[in-house]
Amino acid sequence: xxxxxxxxxxxxxxxxxxxxxxxxxxxxxxxVLPHSAPASRAYHRRLPKGFLxxxxxxxxxxxxxxxxxxxxxxxxxxxxxxxxxxxxxxxxRKHETVGAFQKIPMVMPATDILMSAQRKSRNVPPxxxxxxxxxxxxxxxxxxxxxxxxxxSVPLRTYTENFPKRRDLHxxxxxxxxxxxxxxxxxxxxxRVDALRKRITSVGKQHASVCAKSTTKREAEERLAEGKxxxxxxxxxxxxxxxxxVNVAKALRSMPVVDLHIPTLCLVGSPNVGKSxxxxxxxSGKPEVCxxxxxxxxxxxxxIVSNHExxxxxxxxxxxxxHDDDRNNIERLTLAVLSYLxxxxxxxxxxxxxxxxxxxxxxxxxxxxxxRFGDRLWIDVISKCDLLGKKAPISFDDADxxxxxxxxxxxxGALRVSVQxxxxxxxxxxxxxxxxxxxxxxxxxxxxxxxxxxxxxSVPWRS
Ligand SMILES: Nc1nc2c(ncn2[C@@H]2O[C@H](COP(=O)(O)OP(=O)(O)OP(=O)(O)O)[C@@H](O)[C@H]2O)c(=O)[nH]1
Ligand SMILES: [Mg+2]
Numbered sequence: 001x002x003x004x005x006x007x008x009x010x011x012x013x014x015x016x017x018x019x020x021x022x023x024x025x026x027x028x029x030x031x032v033l034p035h036s037a038p039a040s041r042a043y044h045r046r047l048p049k050g051f052l053x054x055x056x057x058x059x060x061x062x063x064x065x066x067x068x069x070x071x072x073x074x075x076x077x078x079x080x081x082x083x084x085x086x087x088x089x090x091x092x093r094k095h096e097t098v099g100a101f102q103k104i105p106m107v108m109p110a111t112d113i114l115m116s117a118q119r120k121s122r123n124v125p126p127x128x129x130x131x132x133x134x135x136x137x138x139x140x141x142x143x144x145x146x147x148x149x150x151x152x153s154v155p156l157r158t159y160t161e162n163f164p165k166r167r168d169l170h171x172x173x174x175x176x177x178x179x180x181x182x183x184x185x186x187x188x189x190x191x192r193v194d195a196l197r198k199r200i201t202s203v204g205k206q207h208a209s210v211c212a213k214s215t216t217k218r219e220a221e222e223r224l225a226e227g228k229x230x231x232x233x234x235x236x237x238x239x240x241x242x243x244x245x246v247n248v249a250k251a252l253r254s255m256p257v258v259d260l261h262i263p264t265l266c267l268v269g270s271p272n273v274g275k276s277x278x279x280x281x282x283x284s285g286k287p288e289v290c291x292x293x294x295x296x297x298x299x300x301x302x303x304i305v306s307n308h309e310x311x312x313x314x315x316x317x318x319x320x321x322x323h324d325d326d327r328n329n330i331e332r333l334t335l336a337v338l339s340y341l342x343x344x345x346x347x348x349x350x351x352x353x354x355x356x357x358x359x360x361x362x363x364x365x366x367x368x369x370x371x372r373f374g375d376r377l378w379i380d381v382i383s384k385c386d387l388l389g390k391k392a393p394i395s396f397d398d399a400d401x402x403x404x405x406x407x408x409x410x411x412x413g414a415l416r417v418s419v420q421x422x423x424x425x426x427x428x429x430x431x432x433x434x435x436x437x438x439x440x441x442x443x444x445x446x447x448x449x450x451x452x453x454x455x456x457x458s459v460p461w462r463s
Pocket of ligand 1: 269270271272273274275276277278288289290291292296316317383385386387418419420
């Protein structure tokens with residue numbers, strides 16, 4: 001069931017309504033956290049309950065990041081859609097970039113920050129030339145407390161300043177944050193880190209000032225010890241916020257990176273229809289393939305390299321037949337890809353119903369997706385065609401003539417493919433290549449149009 005090829009996805013921008021994390025999904029999101037190593041378990045220990053891994057199990061985050069690290073680029077989004085997104089806030093940003101998660105700072109674990117701060121502050125000497133013992137001691141105490149306060153608070157300031165603000169992120173990355181951690185969690189963690197920084201600064205200043213007023217050597221020593229104790233207590237009291245930030249940073253850094261300038265093929269369809277099996281034969285991506293729905297619970301990027309051309313392929317979680325408002329966060333990841341990235345769609349239909357979703361339900365979901373994202377370049381694939389016609393014919397009494405047609409032939413122009421029997425695979429690869437080449441042309445045209453607009457030159461054929 002495994003093979004290789006490559007592809008890319010391009011995304012468009014449409015409305016994706018934010019919702020709090022849904023726990024009524026077919027299985028708890030936390031049940032499929034990537035990797036089972038103890039380190040991995042520790043890493044996820046403090047992630048929020050609604051945490052949803054966007055990285056496929058078994059896929060190396062490091063591999064993905066290293067591979068596409070240099071692909072961060074700027075992209076101009078469709079003006080209307082970007083306007084829709086930003087209009088409400090009165091902000092109009094014409095340029096959006098992806099790749100912010102690969103630039104977030106490394107966060108030191110709280111215990112390391114504390115140990116380093118204690119070591120450095122301990123070695124701070126008094127100002128040279130103070131002959132009076134009491135004055136020298138209080139000078140040293142105040143300086144050491146000031147140093148401890150700074151060593152504890154400066155890293156926290158660096159984090160809060162250098163983690164991207166959600167409003168500055170590409171809409172795709174914004175939705176990844178929301179769907180992965182749950183609404184507001186990211187800001188909440190950064191807020192707690194900032195609150196800790198303020199508390200440390202306040203406690204440190206207060207005790208340094210008290211120490212500086214000591215009248216004897218002994219008093220200065222006692223006030224220094226007391227100040228250190230209070231600072232350490234304040235830090236330890238709030239250090240969970242830093243540990244949470246460590247986990248947020250790790251999760252964000254391991255998210256698959258997409259290059260918006262490379263054509264991307266996005267596989268979409270109901271659960272268990274064979275999307276991941278197709279990703280395996282089309283690209284370098286190796287998503288898990290299993291005989292139950294929602295095997296794929298996150299976004300996975302694979303690549304196709306052919307004749308010096310590079311394409312991206314993204315596997316997505318299956319879509320159930322229901323209203324978008326009722327979708328769980330796993331399904332919403334698929335909508336985020338479709339909504340915000342410039343992708344071409346490969347829609348997978350399983351007319352054998354081996355997937356467990358009826359043909360009628362698959363048709364309903366397909367129609368909805370086609371209405372919503374029909375402006376994308378698109379291929380329909382009927383999967384598992386080795387299973388078609390194997391069962392004794394059953395007469396269906398479809399209420400809708402369109403469903404009857406769909407049951408027999410699938411959507412117009414659909415390709416019949418079987419990964420298992422290798423039927424239609426060559427033709428599929430050719431069609432995918434054509435599609436992605438057309439997508440490349442679209443990307444170039446959009447880029448040229450954007451550059452023309454940037455230069456302030458009117459485009460006569462568009463006016
Ligand atoms: N007979 C047959 N089975 C297939 C074919 N392609 C995939 N399958 C089987 O269908 C099941 C689902 O395949 P996946 O590729 O995991 O399907 P998916 O759409 O990615 O599933 P989710 O990620 O759960 O939405 C697996 O048991 C596959 O072995 C095919 O061409 N023929
Ligand atoms: Mg899958």
